Amino acid sequence: MKPSKNEETDLDSEAARRALDYYLNPAPPRPSLDNKIWTLHNGVTARQAHNHALALLRCASATAHETATHQPEGMTREVMFALMHMVNMARALLEHEQAALKEEK
Secondary structure, eight states, rough: OOOOOOOHHHHHHHHHHHHHHHHHHHHHHHHHTBBBOOOOOOOOOHHHHHHHHHHHHHHHHHHHHHHHHOOOSSHHHHHHHHHHHHHHHHHHHHHHHHHHHHOOO
């Protein structure tokens, strides 16, 4: 890129670029509790959400396990097995809660 010969024009074009960026490329909103990435459909029960969460955790655990078993010995393999273990612990907590709720009925 050639250096410009006219500083006044450079300042004007830089100011124009910033102005266009401000109006055409606004900064994305910061995440908040009111600005959710996704929401559940109306009418989804707590039991349906709970069961879906368990299914997602089973898939995440299987994915982590398969990824880890195809890694050579090393940090990546250990991290994937650790992730699988944490997902399985979360799943066990939800399954324990589900069993306790069934016993109450």
